[in-house]
Amino acid sequence: AALPTLALAQDGKSAEQLAQHGAAQRIATVGAANAKNVILFIGDGMGDSEITVARDYLKGANGSFDGLDKIGQPNLSGAKENGTGQYTTFSLGGSSKDAGKPVVTPVTDSAASGSGWATGTKTYNNAVSVDSSQNPQLNLIELAKAKGLATGNVTTAEIQDATPAVLESHSTQRSCYGPQGKTDGSSDDSAKRCDVAQLKQNGGIGSISEQLLDTRADVTIGGGSKYFNQTAQAGEYAGKTLWEQAKERGYQTVENDVNAFSALSYKENQPVLALLGDGNLPTQFNDTPALTQKLTEQRGAIQCSTNPSWLGNKNAAGNSASLADMTDKAIDLLQANPKSSSNGFFLQVEGASIDKQDHAANACGQIGETDDLDKAISAALKKVDLSNTLIIVTADHAHTSQIVGEPPAYALSTILKSPVDGAQIVVSYGTATVTDPDAEDASRGYNDGGMEHTGTQLRIAASGPGAFRVDGLTDQTDNFYTIAKSLGLA
Amino acid sequence: AALPTLALAQDGKSAEQLAQHGAAQRIATVGAANAKNVILFIGDGMGDSEITVARDYLKGANGSFDGLDKIGQPNLSGAKENGTGQYTTFSLGGSSKDAGKPVVTPVTDSAASGSGWATGTKTYNNAVSVDSSQNPQLNLIELAKAKGLATGNVTTAEIQDATPAVLESHSTQRSCYGPQGKTDGSSDDSAKRCDVAQLKQNGGIGSISEQLLDTRADVTIGGGSKYFNQTAQAGEYAGKTLWEQAKERGYQTVENDVNAFSALSYKENQPVLALLGDGNLPTQFNDTPALTQKLTEQRGAIQCSTNPSWLGNKNAAGNSASLADMTDKAIDLLQANPKSSSNGFFLQVEGASIDKQDHAANACGQIGETDDLDKAISAALKKVDLSNTLIIVTADHAHTSQIVGEPPAYALSTILKSPVDGAQIVVSYGTATVTDPDAEDASRGYNDGGMEHTGTQLRIAASGPGAFRVDGLTDQTDNFYTIAKSLGLA
Numbered sequence: 001a002a003l004p005t006l007a008l009a010q011d012g013k014s015a016e017q018l019a020q021h022g023a024a025q026r027i028a029t030v031g032a033a034n035a036k037n038v039i040l041f042i043g044d045g046m047g048d049s050e051i052t053v054a055r056d057y058l059k060g061a062n063g064s065f066d067g068l069d070k071i072g073q074p075n076l077s078g079a080k081e082n083g084t085g086q087y088t089t090f091s092l093g094g095s096s097k098d099a100g101k102p103v104v105t106p107v108t109d110s111a112a113s114g115s116g117w118a119t120g121t122k123t124y125n126n127a128v129s130v131d132s133s134q135n136p137q138l139n140l141i142e143l144a145k146a147k148g149l150a151t152g153n154v155t156t157a158e159i160q161d162a163t164p165a166v167l168e169s170h171s172t173q174r175s176c177y178g179p180q181g182k183t184d185g186s187s188d189d190s191a192k193r194c195d196v197a198q199l200k201q202n203g204g205i206g207s208i209s210e211q212l213l214d215t216r217a218d219v220t221i222g223g224g225s226k227y228f229n230q231t232a233q234a235g236e237y238a239g240k241t242l243w244e245q246a247k248e249r250g251y252q253t254v255e256n257d258v259n260a261f262s263a264l265s266y267k268e269n270q271p272v273l274a275l276l277g278d279g280n281l282p283t284q285f286n287d288t289p290a291l292t293q294k295l296t297e298q299r300g301a302i303q304c305s306t307n308p309s310w311l312g313n314k315n316a317a318g319n320s321a322s323l324a325d326m327t328d329k330a331i332d333l334l335q336a337n338p339k340s341s342s343n344g345f346f347l348q349v350e351g352a353s354i355d356k357q358d359h360a361a362n363a364c365g366q367i368g369e370t371d372d373l374d375k376a377i378s379a380a381l382k383k384v385d386l387s388n389t390l391i392i393v394t395a396d397h398a399h400t401s402q403i404v405g406e407p408p409a410y411a412l413s414t415i416l417k418s419p420v421d422g423a424q425i426v427v428s429y430g431t432a433t434v435t436d437p438d439a440e441d442a443s444r445g446y447n448d449g450g451m452e453h454t455g456t457q458l459r460i461a462a463s464g465p466g467a468f469r470v471d472g473l474t475d476q477t478d479n480f481y482t483i484a485k486s487l488g489l490a
Numbered sequence: 491a492a493l494p495t496l497a498l499a500q501d502g503k504s505a506e507q508l509a510q511h512g513a514a515q516r517i518a519t520v521g522a523a524n525a526k527n528v529i530l531f532i533g534d535g536m537g538d539s540e541i542t543v544a545r546d547y548l549k550g551a552n553g554s555f556d557g558l559d560k561i562g563q564p565n566l567s568g569a570k571e572n573g574t575g576q577y578t579t580f581s582l583g584g585s586s587k588d589a590g591k592p593v594v595t596p597v598t599d600s601a602a603s604g605s606g607w608a609t610g611t612k613t614y615n616n617a618v619s620v621d622s623s624q625n626p627q628l629n630l631i632e633l634a635k636a637k638g639l640a641t642g643n644v645t646t647a648e649i650q651d652a653t654p655a656v657l658e659s660h661s662t663q664r665s666c667y668g669p670q671g672k673t674d675g676s677s678d679d680s681a682k683r684c685d686v687a688q689l690k691q692n693g694g695i696g697s698i699s700e701q702l703l704d705t706r707a708d709v710t711i712g713g714g715s716k717y718f719n720q721t722a723q724a725g726e727y728a729g730k731t732l733w734e735q736a737k738e739r740g741y742q743t744v745e746n747d748v749n750a751f752s753a754l755s756y757k758e759n760q761p762v763l764a765l766l767g768d769g770n771l772p773t774q775f776n777d778t779p780a781l782t783q784k785l786t787e788q789r790g791a792i793q794c795s796t797n798p799s800w801l802g803n804k805n806a807a808g809n810s811a812s813l814a815d816m817t818d819k820a821i822d823l824l825q826a827n828p829k830s831s832s833n834g835f836f837l838q839v840e841g842a843s844i845d846k847q848d849h850a851a852n853a854c855g856q857i858g859e860t861d862d863l864d865k866a867i868s869a870a871l872k873k874v875d876l877s878n879t880l881i882i883v884t885a886d887h888a889h890t891s892q893i894v895g896e897p898p899a900y901a902l903s904t905i906l907k908s909p910v911d912g913a914q915i916v917v918s919y920g921t922a923t924v925t926d927p928d929a930e931d932a933s934r935g936y937n938d939g940g941m942e943h944t945g946t947q948l949r950i951a952a953s954g955p956g957a958f959r960v961d962g963l964t965d966q967t968d969n970f971y972t973i974a975k976s977l978g979l980a
């Protein structure tokens with residue numbers, strides 16, 4: 001199909017130029033296609049290497065994911081339009097100290113990257129939908145609500161974590177979870193976790209959790225329930241916990257209860273806030289710690305096993321809350337919403353712990369979370385019509401895991417044996433910056449520092465109206481325009 | 491555009507099944523588009539991380555390569571059709587010992603991977619266009635010649651190196667460079683380097699260099715001239731050096747002479763064999779050894795400098811032989827060839843030393859070689875008509891370099907400062923399997939082992955007729971069909 005004139009971004013834009021809204025967009029005009037609904041799937045930390053590790057193990061090297069690989073695959077998704085491409089993810093500062101003086105930073109965190117697609121504005125690591133000057137930038141849920149669309153936000157992380165937070169709040173620090181900071185309400189570290197000017201008692205916009213309640217998406221599902229035990233310090237709900245506030249404001253609330261989650265149904269003017277664990281939700285697979293060369297060779301090739309506390313396991317009542325279950329429920333709730341039939345919906349679904357398990361050098365952990373995301377995509381494909389719904393699958397940044405031929409000498413690694421094609425897969429983790437003085441003695445190996453994000457361009461794939469907008473080389477901020485244009489928001 | 495029915499590869503094919511010609515192809519039918527000419531650009535080891543390292547440094551994080559990023563970019567290449575996608579690169583055995591008993595191997599070498607796109611057949615690491623049972627598989631140059639197309643093969647490596655070799659020979663071992671093995675002819679290690687049954691004196695098909703002369707591509711340009719000083723041991727040219735044989739067989743030969751290379755022109759029935767260095771050609775940028783955490787922090791951020799012995803520098807006569815120059819010359823020679831006007835041409839161009847410099851943990855080395863490949867693509871874009879020429883850009887496998895936020899504790903790294911956007915880029919190398927006992931004392935750091943290839947899926951991009959065939963998820967062997975179908979060879 002003929003496209004309008006496009007242009008590669010100019011080389012060498014300054015950090016100050018790139019800090020403007022839309023300035024990092026690589027493709028200036030993205031055509032006229034419209035979608036009624038958009039679902040954005042984010043695998044946090046799911047670079048091409050993470051996808052391949054999981055595919056090699058779960059499907060065989062020549063196999064394919066039923067959901068993850070179907071999106072963007074020509075004539076396979078069922079959509080008329082499909083697209084696959086690469087996108088860049090850099091940010092404009094390594095931390096809040098760079099706010100106000102943007103500097104091109106090749107490796108982003110989840111906050112700057114999420115802000116990129118949520119608002120179209122490049123910003124500093126740690127920024128939640130605020131720009132380099134710490135000014136709030138309108139995000140896709142705000143824009144979608146303003147146009148009358150139904151909206152949803154689903155994650156396996158704490159709902160206050162950066163990736164969901166960029167759609168529910170504007171925060172100069174990603175750790176400003178609640179009015180008492182990042183606690184369960186029994187203590188207060190807000191002075192450390194928040195820019196205090198942002199707190200309600202200081203006349204600010206409030207913490208991420210409080211803003212979430214103000215933003216009022218139709219469907220919010222994730223973890224992080226304990227932070228809603230914090231108490232508002234100012235405003236209409238001062239002295240009440242955030243759970244109390246949510247109920248008073250008409251939310252259908254679910255707190256750590258899979259059966260109540262499973263029973264949720266659409267009720268007019270009663271948005272859903274279902275938080276199914278105190279913190280991040282349990283992973284599908286048990287931990288397989290990466291080891292030093294000698295120890296990993298001694299351990300030999302291993303396979304992954306299911307974590308009994310994973311919410312995707314059926315409970316006594318036959319209910320479960322895998323990411324696929326959560327996605328399925330979110331789509332049901334959105335489709336039952338009259339706003340959806342009139343104006344469509346926007347839904348973000350995050351597989352959050354690919355990243356978290358990759359930081360922990362846990363090969364099976366990241367594989368299980370990739371599987372969980374894949375199955376969530378398959379669940380969505382069963383529910384939606386790709387003639388009016390655009391599905392996008394991508395990540396916020398790539399990560400450390402690499403597939404190598406033999407255990408490396410200094411990096412940690414895990415040897416896996418694929419149950420599908422029998423291949424021996426060596427997954428290497430070499431980017432930790434902190435060393436463990438106990439070195440070779442520890443069963444874990446010498447390195448207990450967390451592994452780092454990486455800065456490589458990564459896969460973006462789409463099926464449905466406007467899917468071609470992800471073809472070629474784009475930047476993460478282009479994803480904002482892809483979605484906003486498709487939904488008529490910009 | 492509507493495409494024919496496609497299907498994802500079945501999960502869990504056995505290694506034996508995958509060893510069949512075409513069995514790893516992911517997209518079964520690839521449409522009816524035809525191209526008159528195909529140019530395949532291979533960046534050896536050029537995974538998405540290697541592309542991003544080079545772009546971040548040379549163009550800025552928001553910048554774009556003029557050639558490399560233009561291919562596949564919607565409406566920018568000038569082509570009606572553009573495609574970008576990801577492809578898998580696994581092989582069927584870690585070495586020749588797996589020949590005959592294929593095993594799925596997540597990380598390929600350059601020989602198995604090159605054989606994949608050259609022949610459409612998955613094979614073991616070390617195999618040069620022979621299958622897992624060591625049976626020769628027809629390659630794209632043989633198929634193109636059989637259809638009357640002009641053919642070319644260009645590399646910055648030794649012309650006997652795996653990537654060019656897969657188009658000029660069939661060898662059970664990649665090191666079987668000549669009748670005396672991998673020597674300059676003053677000694678003989680053929681018993682070690684070759685399957686002796688393959689040598690001509692034993693009734694075999696002969697070494698890679700001898701087969702190159704038999705294959706008789708119209709244009710062959712690269713390094714590795716010293717191996718042509720070896721002497722044929724049997725056959726019509728027994729007792730003569732390979733250079734003598736080449737001349738007797740009507741080749742226009744150039745040996746380490748940039749001026750003679752620059753003066754080459756098309757002559758009927760006189761194919762070009764221009765080898766411009768004894769071994770691999772010099773890199774564009776000087777070495778920047780990766781160091782341990784402490785040493786790299788002491789050194790601080792550095793920038794790349796040009797290697798005086800790079801052939802891309804103009805010599806006293808004003809001539810040069812960068813990969814762009816070689817590509818330009820190859821296209822001139824092919825376009826002047828009447829076979830080309832009648833039937834078209836197939837040309838492969840390899841930027842070989844992205845891989846070699848990545849193995850050596852040399853950030854500037856790999857960046858300069860990526861730049862050289864980018865400029866070769868730009869040179870091609872100036873010469874060809876994308877309405878009848880398909881240009882494909884991809885790699886044979888990904889590699890070790892990663893972009894991280896800070897120097898890692900155990901991996902080696904180099905801190906670069908981009909001359910374009912000023913970003914500080916930390917490039918990490920952590921996959922070496924061999925340790926250096928001199929450890930911290932060595933200026934190089936503790937690790938002199940070579941870095942490893944990695945197994946991640948990677949970018950494939952195309953512009954021109956049939957470019958959509960690279961969209962979505964394909965396997966490296968699909969690239970054989972993409973090219974063969976476009977040229978009407980299969």
Ligand SMILES: [Mg+2]
Nearest residue numbers: 044110163352
């Ligand atoms: Mg996240």
Ligand SMILES: [Mg+2]
Nearest residue numbers: 534600653842
């Ligand atoms: Mg090569």
Ligand SMILES: [Zn+2]
Nearest residue numbers: 044045110396
């Ligand atoms: Zn992240």
Ligand SMILES: [Zn+2]
Nearest residue numbers: 110355356359
């Ligand atoms: Zn992370």
Ligand SMILES: [Zn+2]
Nearest residue numbers: 534535600886
């Ligand atoms: Zn290679």
Ligand SMILES: [Zn+2]
Nearest residue numbers: 600845849943
């Ligand atoms: Zn290599």
